[in-house]
Amino acid sequence: MAPELRTVSGEDWADVRALRLRALADAPTAFGATLAEAEAQPESVWRSRTDGPGPLVMAYDVDGPVAMGGLFVPEGSAEAFVWGMWVAPEARGHGVGARILAALVDHARGLGRSVVLHVTEGNDAARRLYEAHGFVGTGEWQPLREGSDLRIEALRLA
Incomplete structure (x- = not known):
């Protein structure tokens, strides 16, 4: 059976954290x-992250949560930002990430927002998923985080 997608709330903070x-x-x-x-x-940080702005979608199988992705929808911006996409190893290859990404993109489009996300250089599986859903590289690179040699590229939904 395919994992069930749920938009979670602050009450689900422990699942989100885990x-x-x-x-x-x-x-x-x-x-x-x-x-x-x-x-x-x-x-309190986990609850606020779960309560928005923007939905946080998780996939649940019979044993609990196996995938997630969020959409940050800043007030006054024309963009929405996909963040935190991840699928557990045992759930990979079954389209769960694609279903979550599609739900987030649909939400952003319903708000009239363009959609942006970041992908780490070398994360080819994630890049393939994003490109298969219409995202294209912008050539805008920045460090993954302070002190890291890795970079992330912004991808925009075409």
């Missing part, structure tokens, strides 16, 4: 935050 920590441990070079930074965050 899955985000798992993502940071699995793919430490895919995100701007580090595992240590995330582990140090109090419950």
Whole structure:
């Protein structure tokens, strides 16, 4: 059975925290935050991250959450930003990431926003997913985070 997608709320903060920590441990070079930074965050930060602005979509299978992605929708901006995309190893290859990305893009389009995201250089699987859904590289690069040699590129939905 395919995992069920849910838009989560502050009440789901423990699931969000658990899955985000798992993502940071699995793919430490895919995100701007580090595992240590995330582990140090109090419950209030997790609740506020889960409550927006913009939806946070998670995929649940019978054992719990297996994938996530969020959409940051800043007030007064013409853009919406996809963030935090990650699929657990056991759920990869079944279209879960594509379903989450499509839900986030649909939400942004419903608001009349253009959609932007970042991908770390060398994360070819993520780049293929984004390009398959119409995202194109902008050539705009920046460091992944302070002190990192890795870079991220902004991709924009064409």
